[in-house]
Amino acid sequence: MEDRELVQGCLEGRVEFYREIMEKYGAQAMALSMNMLMDLQDAEDACQEAFLRTYRNLGRFDSGRSFKNWFFAILANVCRDALRGRRRRRALMEKALKEDAVATVVRDPGAPLALDLGPSVLARLSPQERLCLHLWANEECSANEMAAVLGCSRPTASVYLHRARKKLKAALNEEKHA
Amino acid sequence: MPDCRIGDLLIPLVPVRFWRDALLERHIRRCSPCREGLAGIEEARSVTWSGEDFEGRSDLWPRVQGELRRAGAARTERPAFRRRWLAVSAAAAGLLAAAGVLLLKWDQGNGRVPASVSDIKLIIESSLIYDQPAQAYIFQTREEGTTFVWVEKTNQGEGP
Numbered sequence: 236m237e238d239r240e241l242v243q244g245c246l247e248g249r250v251e252f253y254r255e256i257m258e259k260y261g262a263q264a265m266a267l268s269m270n271m272l273m274d275l276q277d278a279e280d281a282c283q284e285a286f287l288r289t290y291r292n293l294g295r296f297d298s299g300r301s302f303k304n305w306f307f308a309i310l311a312n313v314c315r316d317a318l319r320g321r322r323r324r325r326a327l328m329e330k331a332l333k334e335d336a337v338a339t340v341v342r343d344p345g346a347p348l349a350l351d352l353g354p355s356v357l358a359r360l361s362p363q364e365r366l367c368l369h370l371w372a373n374e375e376c377s378a379n380e381m382a383a384v385l386g387c388s389r390p391t392a393s394v395y396l397h398r399a400r401k402k403l404k405a406a407l408n409e410e411k412h413a
Numbered sequence: 414m415p416d417c418r419i420g421d422l423l424i425p426l427v428p429v430r431f432w433r434d435a436l437l438e439r440h441i442r443r444c445s446p447c448r449e450g451l452a453g454i455e456e457a458r459s460v461t462w463s464g465e466d467f468e469g470r471s472d473l474w475p476r477v478q479g480e481l482r483r484a485g486a487a488r489t490e491r492p493a494f495r496r497r498w499l500a501v502s503a504a505a506a507g508l509l510a511a512a513g514v515l516l517l518k519w520d521q522g523n524g525r526v527p528a529s530v531s532d533i534k535l536i537i538e539s540s541l542i543y544d545q546p547a548q549a550y551i552f553q554t555r556e557e558g559t560t561f562v563w564v565e566k567t568n569q570g571e572g573p
Contacts (some may be wrong), residue, residue: 372457
């Protein structure tokens with residue numbers, strides 16, 4: 236069934252159509268959010284939030300546009316919000332640790348305290364660059380489609396992708412020579 | 414490998430982002446040394462997660478379904494005027510709470526003895542978020558006598 240028909244079904248109150256949409260885009264959504272957030276639980280939370288936000292806004296969906304790009308744009312925004320939240324948390328933690336204000340830490344046994352991302356090649360890229368790289372490599376999006384998801388102009392999306400590919404090449408070369 | 418610095422030079426020289434990006438895009442399209450320094454699609458695929466990595470692995474539907482039901486129920490139960498009243502009531506409650514805090518602060522500043530910070534004991538024995546193990550932090554600021562608790566999920570960074 237076409238996305239447009241599925242959306243129409245949802246608008247008529249048939250929630251099972253939304254399940255179909257989720258089954259269709261769930262894995263792709265997880266991949267996009269994992270590439271941006273690099274954390275499985277955060278990615279699942281972001282996907283859940285994005286699917287809910289999309290459902291609530293289905294009435295605003297312009298059926299002349301691509302549903303996939305519209306949904307990916309919402310998901311990318313949710314991921315950006317999550318990253319902002321993470322930055323705020325880190326700043327708060329750093330401040331608290333610096334001020335010696337942590338009275339107690341109740342730790343899950345065996346759980347690492349580390350908040351930093353692993354030394355992955357992908358972590359050297361900014362979230363926006365990772366998003367572009369993912370859309371280009373895995374979703375095979377054109378520059379126009381990337382711009383629609385990113386909410387920027389086509390040249391800007393191309394430049395993000397160029398930077399991402401340049402950084403990735405440099406990182407891979409470094410790894411190779413290390 | 415031949416090196417091209419035009420891209421690096423364009424960034425500081427052209428301050429208007431749209432023009433700069435348009436010029437860069439055009440340059441990259443035409444410059445083979447610039448293109449040679451870029452990772453290929455297979456290299457990009459090897460370091461990123463794709464939909465195939467999550468096919469049949471993550472079922473978000475049960476998590477979303479409950480929320481959709483609640484949202485649907487709320488939508489049918491709450492007509493617009495009722496929502497307005499809810500917003501007004503919430504704003505009034507917020508104002509009352511703010512006034513209460515201000516009065517309390519003013520009262521404390523007028524000679525009344527505040528409760529000693531050391532009298533307050535807060536103990537967290539375990540913490541869970543959605544039934545998953547979590548880590549809790551208890552912060553206590555020095556001056557204000559304020560304590561707040563931050564609970565965070567512990568599973569970080571899984572590779573593809």
